[in-house]
Amino acid sequence: MKIIVAGTGYVGLVHAAVCSEFGHEVIAYDNDEKKIEAFSSGDADRIVQYVNEPGLADIIRKVHGKHLFFSTTLADIIEGTDVIFLCLPTPPNMDGSTNLTYYDAALEDIAKHLRERNDLRRVVVVNKSTVPIGTASHLKSVLDRNKVENAGVASNPEFLAEGTAVPEARKPDRIIVGCNEDQDFILLQRVYSKFVHHVQTKYIETSPETAEAIKYVANTMLLTYISFWNGIGAKLGEKIPNIKIDDLRLGVTADKRISTWGSFVSNGAGGSCFGKDIASLIYQLRRVNVDTKMLEASFEVNENQKVYLVDRAINENGFQFNNKTIAVLGLAFKKNTNDMRDASSIKAIERLLGKGVSSIRAYDPLANEAARLEFNPSRNVLFEKIQYVDSARSAIEGSDALFISSDCEEFRGLSRTIEDTAVPPYLILDGRRMIPDFEILVKKGYTYLAVGSMVLEGAKVPTAGA
């Protein structure tokens, strides 16, 4: 089949690459010429500057020029297309609604080119990025207004998680296809037949509105589950003596019906989707007069979680941040990515700066450069206090306290580095419970304050000669 994937963010590029790997002729289209040039070069270093997904550059190198092509010109590629996937950015507006400006602009352009095509074969235009419920029908009305002949619409939401997008795209949990016409279901069955046959994926056909809703319900349920652990499980461990949060998690998730994913308490879930999708679903539900208290609570718990360790250090440990140097480890929203969107570190660092710290020594194995852009001093002059260093050890050196903000594997078992580099009394704020042997550190005089546990004051260690 001939497929156009419009938009080459991480959803579009991964989808394009994997569809071409399965043998379709795929043209990845984007109006950003620099991006398309980087992807066409096959140079992994240039590709990861835009989309940093393990395994993706290898596929592109393998299939580029055979099944996968890149273009910035719709007029050159539109003829003979069977399916167009829309993988366009849909950022949030201030009120939580979805900003469809980029989406609508690209759609108008595509509709215009479809109207002018010579080959009038059936074409299906498919929403793949997360769009509000009802957008497929909006899409249809734009195609009709532009008098596009023989075109159908579909909703086929993407469920990939960053960092594991390539293996998940090759072997998805499920493929959801929402269409109004049988002929469009058939075209999409042809797109996905290889995926389904090869990997026995659950393939669900439904209405476009249901497909759109599935994505919102899935993402908001995942965030609500994380918020349940952060808002209830973690708080039990923080307020009631002798509750061991890790054992609580193991005991509860031993029930096959309760997921392990999401039960890892944290200083908040970030990323480009959870916050945006829950805000959007709240907005959409309010418009049809549905009470949204439950989703609001889930959102609020998550937002509080991003900053509350700083407040706990003050209230439970009496720590004064004023004029202190703080090491912050883990800047991206999770491990194995350089994505800073809605990362918990952003709010935590803003809070630390608001409390008067003199400097922040920041480190992330992948995201230092992205963080430099995020914390641009033109946005907030206090960001000048952030120094970026190239290792956890170097961040800790000379600091008065440590804040672990993401779950990068290299932070696990950091106790040796802490002992070598920081002299107690020294405060460790662990937003991801990355230091399993914290008790040894506490005995040696370090104070440990983690999400899910009460503060553990460092033991008074006799100084030499005392």
Ligand code: UGA
């Ligand atoms: C999420 C969903 O998991 C995907 O299914 C969905 O397709 C995607 O959003 C999207 O809508 O595009 P992603 O944002 O890549 O994927 O990240 P996740 O792996 O889900 O993690 C989200 C956040 O939750 C991270 O900050 C992570 O560290 C945090 N988390 C995760 C926890 O705090 N605790 C956990 O137990 C699990």
